[in-house]
Amino acid sequence: MSELAPVTGIRNRKLAMWTFIGSECMLFATLISTYMVYRGRNLIGPYPHELLNVPFITVTTFVLLMSSLCMVLALAAMQQGNRRQARFRLFLTAALGLVFLVGQFYEFNHFHHEGLGLSRNLFSSTFYILTGTHGAHVLGGVIWLSTLFLRLGSGPIDAERIETVEIAGLYWHFVDAVWIILFTLIYLLA
Amino acid sequence: MNSQPAGDRSERLDGLNARARAMGQAWKPRLAVVADWMTTVDHKKIAILYFLSGMTFLLIAGMEGQLIRVQLAQSELRILDPNLYNQLFTMHGTTMVFFAGMPLIIAYFNFVVPLQIGARDVAFPRLNMFSWWLAVFGGLFLYASVPLGSMPDGGWFAYTPLTNREYSPGRGMDFYVLALLLAGVGTIAGGVNFVVTILNLRAPGMTFMRLPLFTWMALVVSILILLAFPPFTVGLLFLLFDRNFGTHFFDAAAGADPLLWQHLFWVFGHPEVYILVLPAFGIASEVIPTFSRKGLFGYPVVVFSGVLIAFLGFGVWAHHMFAVGMGPLANSVFAGATMLIAVPTGIKIFNWIATMWGGKLRFTTPMLWAIGLVSMFIIGGLSGVMHASPPTDLQQTDTYFIVAHFHYVLIGGLVFGLFAGLYYWFPKATGKMLSDKLGKWHFWLTLAAFNITFFPMHFSGLLGMPRRTFTYPSELGLDGFNLVSTIGAGLFTVAFVPLIVNLWKTLRNGEPAGANPWGAPTLEWSTGSPPPHYNFAVVPRVQRRDPLWHPWIRPEEEEAGDHEDAGPGGVEPRLQPEVAPEPVVMPSNSWWPMVMSIGMLIATVGGLGSLETTLVGAAITLVGLFGWAFEPAFRDGAGHL
Numbered sequence: 001m002s003e004l005a006p007v008t009g010i011r012n013r014k015l016a017m018w019t020f021i022g023s024e025c026m027l028f029a030t031l032i033s034t035y036m037v038y039r040g041r042n043l044i045g046p047y048p049h050e051l052l053n054v055p056f057i058t059v060t061t062f063v064l065l066m067s068s069l070c071m072v073l074a075l076a077a078m079q080q081g082n083r084r085q086a087r088f089r090l091f092l093t094a095a096l097g098l099v100f101l102v103g104q105f106y107e108f109n110h111f112h113h114e115g116l117g118l119s120r121n122l123f124s125s126t127f128y129i130l131t132g133t134h135g136a137h138v139l140g141g142v143i144w145l146s147t148l149f150l151r152l153g154s155g156p157i158d159a160e161r162i163e164t165v166e167i168a169g170l171y172w173h174f175v176d177a178v179w180i181i182l183f184t185l186i187y188l189l190a
Numbered sequence: 191m192n193s194q195p196a197g198d199r200s201e202r203l204d205g206l207n208a209r210a211r212a213m214g215q216a217w218k219p220r221l222a223v224v225a226d227w228m229t230t231v232d233h234k235k236i237a238i239l240y241f242l243s244g245m246t247f248l249l250i251a252g253m254e255g256q257l258i259r260v261q262l263a264q265s266e267l268r269i270l271d272p273n274l275y276n277q278l279f280t281m282h283g284t285t286m287v288f289f290a291g292m293p294l295i296i297a298y299f300n301f302v303v304p305l306q307i308g309a310r311d312v313a314f315p316r317l318n319m320f321s322w323w324l325a326v327f328g329g330l331f332l333y334a335s336v337p338l339g340s341m342p343d344g345g346w347f348a349y350t351p352l353t354n355r356e357y358s359p360g361r362g363m364d365f366y367v368l369a370l371l372l373a374g375v376g377t378i379a380g381g382v383n384f385v386v387t388i389l390n391l392r393a394p395g396m397t398f399m400r401l402p403l404f405t406w407m408a409l410v411v412s413i414l415i416l417l418a419f420p421p422f423t424v425g426l427l428f429l430l431f432d433r434n435f436g437t438h439f440f441d442a443a444a445g446a447d448p449l450l451w452q453h454l455f456w457v458f459g460h461p462e463v464y465i466l467v468l469p470a471f472g473i474a475s476e477v478i479p480t481f482s483r484k485g486l487f488g489y490p491v492v493v494f495s496g497v498l499i500a501f502l503g504f505g506v507w508a509h510h511m512f513a514v515g516m517g518p519l520a521n522s523v524f525a526g527a528t529m530l531i532a533v534p535t536g537i538k539i540f541n542w543i544a545t546m547w548g549g550k551l552r553f554t555t556p557m558l559w560a561i562g563l564v565s566m567f568i569i570g571g572l573s574g575v576m577h578a579s580p581p582t583d584l585q586q587t588d589t590y591f592i593v594a595h596f597h598y599v600l601i602g603g604l605v606f607g608l609f610a611g612l613y614y615w616f617p618k619a620t621g622k623m624l625s626d627k628l629g630k631w632h633f634w635l636t637l638a639a640f641n642i643t644f645f646p647m648h649f650s651g652l653l654g655m656p657r658r659t660f661t662y663p664s665e666l667g668l669d670g671f672n673l674v675s676t677i678g679a680g681l682f683t684v685a686f687v688p689l690i691v692n693l694w695k696t697l698r699n700g701e702p703a704g705a706n707p708w709g710a711p712t713l714e715w716s717t718g719s720p721p722p723h724y725n726f727a728v729v730p731r732v733q734r735r736d737p738l739w740h741p742w743i744r745p746e747e748e749e750a751g752d753h754e755d756a757g758p759g760g761v762e763p764r765l766q767p768e769v770a771p772e773p774v775v776m777p778s779n780s781w782w783p784m785v786m787s788i789g790m791l792i793a794t795v796g797g798l799g800s801l802e803t804t805l806v807g808a809a810i811t812l813v814g815l816f817g818w819a820f821e822p823a824f825r826d827g828a829g830h831l
Contacts, residue, residue, distance in 0.1 A: 023382070
């Protein structure tokens with residue numbers, strides 16, 4: 001069958017990821033709006049300023065941003081056909097994502113210890129669901145990137161595979177970008 | 191005869207075995223057919239699956255509507271228990287919108303869009319099947335609440351705090367929330383699929399201004415799905431957590447905004463109305479030109495008014511909330527935006543009329559449905575503009591006037607459009623012509639029944655007939671109007687008989703339809719009826735909006751410059767050759783979409799209160815996902831969509 005070029009010049013898979021990201025923007029926009037509308041409406045403690053540990057989250061934010069950098073470098077290595085570097089950098093991307101998740105787990109655990117259970121108040125509801133949904137996205141990304149890392153052990157590095165890594169990168173950068181917004185709105189403005 | 195010697199026992203056993211083997215062999219090909227339909231990735235088969243599942247739910251929800259009408263036939267009846275009444279109107283609305291309306295429009299997208307753009311399938315055939323499985327599982331999960339005796343009862347709009355655990359203690363609303371979350375994933379996947387398909391798989395020369403109107407509306411609606419469903423998903427997630435894990439999103443006592451749910455619901459719910467009705471407009475814009483033998487009047491304006499309706503549709507949601515006390519400023523803004531939508535809608539109606547004006551009209555069954563759509567939608571549109579004004583709305587809200595309005599829009603608009611499309615594309619899908627005579631019986635009966643049912647509701651509503659209430663006092667003096675509505679509803683059921691007879695008779699021995707029985711202008715009519723698996727033996731090249739209405743461009747004409755946009759070597763294939771000149775590799779069937787959907791269904795069942803079940807479901811989902819990701823889409827050789 002003759003291969004027809006995609007009309008937009010962007011191949012189907014990549015266009016699908018962009019389209020999906022557009023839809024995800026609405027998902028996070030709704031979650032973030034709810035958080036912002038409910039900010040300061042807590043009737044009982046603990047309150048955000050008593051709990052949020054900005055220096056600690058700044059460190060995990062930095063970790064997540066570095067994972068985005070690794071992702072860019074992993075794609076560059078793929079394009080150069082350097083399998084060893086590409087695998088190492090993909091591994092690093094996923095590992096840094098995992099470190100972020102461990103940080104989130106620690107934070108949730110600490111809050112819970114301080115009396116902020118999920119059902120405690122309005123802040124706990126909005127905070128856990130918003131950051132939890134983001135965390136679930138990070139977890140999905142870590143699983144995806146780990147799979148790519150494992151599968152890259154063999155087989156050719158062709159255009160198809162480079163594109164796969166690129167698409168995973170699109171997702172990963174989107175998830176990071178969302179975190180920058182959350183970090184600003186939840187932690188810095190608290 | 192009966193006294194057989196004992197020695198024959200082994201013979202008899204042999205005979206039984208032989209019969210069992212024969213039965214097994216007879217079943218094998220049938221099992222193969224079932225397996226093929228369960229694993230198919232062919233957009234035409236998936237369209238049929240969507241159509242059958244959507245129609246099944248349409249009939250179930252229609253029966254629920256009938257029960258509602260029976261209860262309301264006279265004042266102060268006690269045929270239905272009030273609780274059951276609440277459950278029935280909730281199930282009626284939820285089923286009609288999510289498990290009849292949505293699957294039916296997606297059935298049409300599936301069948302028509304790839305054929306209209308000259309493609310061999312959608313961009314992601316397995317994802318397509320995944321969406322169907324989730325739509326079906328969502329509906330089945332919702333109806334699992336029926337045998338358990340706990341149907342949702344908070345309305346399809348599920349307003350909090352009525353649907354909080356405190357006021358809806360049963361499991362009913364959990365079924366609603368989980369079923370819609372599950373089906374919503376498939377719907378969003380479908381939205382991605384159709385956006386990519388329409389943007390990327392258009393045949394050479396199929397520019398946006400040559401795209402058939404139905405496909406245009408499919409693109410617009412897919413984008414609406416992608417933007418409107420996530421806020422609803424988030425709302426459902428909040429409700430799930432509020433009901434089951436004690437969060438406070440909708441708990442005013444904890445400081446929550448009592449209107450949050452309504453905003454999240456309607457910011458989805460209003461675009462949802464356009465998701466349902468714009469495809470019907472697209473169908474009318476295909477059918478009316480074909481049977482007027484005249485190109486669509488003002489094509490670009492019709493396209494842009496469709497886009498404008500969709501865009502404005504995101505800015506009008508709070509007109510569903512005029513009565514909640516948002517204040518004059520918010521009410522005025524949303525009233526203005528709502529009235530503005532009448533403008534592009536009116537433009538479309540004038541363009542359809544102008545298309546018919548001076549055309550060679552043929553009043554076939556699809557044309558009647560399309561004209562019926564235009565006229566009935568005008569009635570629904572006019573009553574819609576009435577309650578776009580907040581003071582008027584305060585009189586009409588929660589009365590049967592609103593019920594009349596949205597049934598004129600959703601039946602007069604959507605269902606009439608779906609029937610126009612059914613009679614129009616059925617010959618393409620099956621190769622057989624539906625009977626025009628029975629089709630007209632179906633149309634006129636439905637038109638009469640529909641108006642007898644819903645037109646009196648305008649009057650009963652204005653006189654104070656309350657919505658969502660299981661009965662009304664006889665002092666209101668509304669028994670007459672209600673009885674007429676109930677009789678009309680009974681007739682509505684009768685109106686389905688000619689359709690079912692027609693489908694039955696036609697499928698058994700209908701007149702064969704040629705490639706283009708209607709003399710229609712768009713690409714789907716250039717290939718066989720039914721189309722071959724690969725749709726197009728050769729990839730068509732498109733040079734104009736209505737390619738089949740132009741004769742072959744002969745070289746001498748091209749030299750004479752008779753054709754304004756005939757490109758170099760501009761010969762347009764009018765009808766497809768019978769056999770593909772080169773072998774065509776199509777994507778292979780796959781079990782993984784089903785496996786993944788079953789995993790998600792199990793996880794959803796676990797959402798009713800069993801973490802273990804959810805984890806098992808999640809594990810199966812993951813297995814399905816990996817199986818899918820590592821399975822090549824084309825297993826019979828290199829292929830490409």
